[in-house]
Amino acid sequence: MSDYQKILNKIQDNVQPFFGKGKVADYIPELSSISGDKFGMALLTTKGELYQVGDAEENFSIQSISKIFFLTMALNQIGSKIWQRVGREPSGSQFNSLIQLEHEEGIPRNPFINSGALVIVDMLCSLYEGPKLNLLNYIRKLCLNPNIEINDQVSISERMTGHRNASLACFLKSYHNLENEVDHVLDVYFNGCAIEMNSIDLCKSLLFLANKGKQPDTENICLTYRNTKKVNSLMMTCGLYNEVGDFAWRVGLPGKSGVGGGIVAVLPGKYITTVWSPELNKNGNSFVGIKALELLTTYSRKSIF
Numbered sequence: 001m002s003d004y005q006k007i008l009n010k011i012q013d014n015v016q017p018f019f020g021k022g023k024v025a026d027y028i029p030e031l032s033s034i035s036g037d038k039f040g041m042a043l044l045t046t047k048g049e050l051y052q053v054g055d056a057e058e059n060f061s062i063q064s065i066s067k068i069f070f071l072t073m074a075l076n077q078i079g080s081k082i083w084q085r086v087g088r089e090p091s092g093s094q095f096n097s098l099i100q101l102e103h104e105e106g107i108p109r110n111p112f113i114n115s116g117a118l119v120i121v122d123m124l125c126s127l128y129e130g131p132k133l134n135l136l137n138y139i140r141k142l143c144l145n146p147n148i149e150i151n152d153q154v155s156i157s158e159r160m161t162g163h164r165n166a167s168l169a170c171f172l173k174s175y176h177n178l179e180n181e182v183d184h185v186l187d188v189y190f191n192g193c194a195i196e197m198n199s200i201d202l203c204k205s206l207l208f209l210a211n212k213g214k215q216p217d218t219e220n221i222c223l224t225y226r227n228t229k230k231v232n233s234l235m236m237t238c239g240l241y242n243e244v245g246d247f248a249w250r251v252g253l254p255g256k257s258g259v260g261g262g263i264v265a266v267l268p269g270k271y272i273t274t275v276w277s278p279e280l281n282k283n284g285n286s287f288v289g290i291k292a293l294e295l296l297t298t299y300s301r302k303s304i305f
């Protein structure tokens, strides 16, 4: 058995005491029915070796992990002009904070907090007739899985309860940092967050982040080297919101979380990994997922530091 497989097996055993300490997201009602004891982890190396444990083949709601796809699509289509409308600094506040946006006059701190992602989605709405399908096809192509879909119940559930995101979008509009209608931008954003994928497909679709922007097997360029460096840097500094410092301290890898309980993390040059465990800590990040990633870099003695 390979070292990484042994490590994943050991992680699965050693995270067991950490179940029951977090809480499954319920502010999007449809997410609350997921069983908290799920645990899946996949690791895909730049050499194409795949390792997995637990529920790695089970689909989950990718939620804010979709912000990586929004951003890489916008970088590919629009390039560095996107930085005129969104910043690149950590926010130090929760992912759906309203206060900061007023202080900074409608320019969100970074593309991974909700306000920043809404601005990026607005750019995609200006580019495409049917941005939801463009987004789905982009992801399907990256992981070579035509069956990736949006869970309509989840997106409707968030639409019914997403008053904070609606406030953020209206606020952005009032600062002229939203070109499209608020409802259209929110619809694409909620649907993007409601995409379902499993840990293995997430690793396949984002492996380019570990390989200087190229898919290792085909040599296809998914993102330029420079933009890959930038996306990984943003994940390191902004990917876990107000918990990004603690995540860096514990794990030592760029990461991006979602309230569905998934976290994607990258060791550039070596691997991409996805962990899924739906119970969240108070910052909205997977409680067990962070522990699992901490154990991964500890047991493998490899991190970016």
Ligand code: DON
Binding pocket: 062, 063, 064, 065, 095, 096, 114, 158, 165, 190, 193, 257, 258, 259, 260, 283, 284, 285
């Ligand atoms: O906008 C929201 O609140 C959700 N659709 C996504 C938030 C999220 O995943 C934050 N990540 N930990």
